[in-house]
Amino acid sequence: MCRKQYDFTCMQGKFCYNRDMSKKGNPKPKGFGQKIRQARFNHPMPKYWGALHHEWKGGGESWRGFAWRIARRTALERDHYRCTECGRAERLQVHHLRDKSATGGNWDNSIENLRTVCVGCHLRTHRPSIFNLPCPICGKSHPSKGPNACCSDECRRESKRRARATWQREHSVERICQQCNRPFLTWKSHPFCSRTCSDKGRRARGIP
16 A cells, blocks of 8 residues: 555555554544543433443442432542541442432432441441440440440450450369379469469479
8 A cells, every 4th residue: 555665474464554553543642541531520421321321221229320420429529538427538438318218219319418428337327226236244335346346445355354264264174283283273284283383393303
């Protein structure tokens, strides 16, 4: 075509153009895709959303209505990417104040109906029975993460102490002290019943 010499490496090649560049017309300038994304940012295309899309299959539980991603991003920017309940900035979600059962079966994605919350506050809103549980140590009702969660650091330390004592009691065996010949319970492979007998036994063996 252009009479230009080129490296003929493929038996099927007939012209000197690049095959990757010829798939969709001429090569695009640098930054062309970024300009397109910025032009379409926060501008939904209603002809390709929901039931009008050619791959629409009826939707599911994750369907939040038309332009949900744009509404979600707007709510996050309004709340400065912070949870409105506790102020956290990690694992954020957007909560509907009125769900689809209160709005006639369709999600209301207006900015007034959205609020930014973290995962913990979101679960506490929808499932309060999971969090308002009594403490297994003191019995005080508190927002917990599970049925065995404690309400304070003191209760956690007491829970660990009780668990350690229970484990030692279940794994303890009866042994005979090699110094005073008295039986004692221990969960360790130790030949003495106390520190005093241990010191006496070490001195008797000449161990400093």
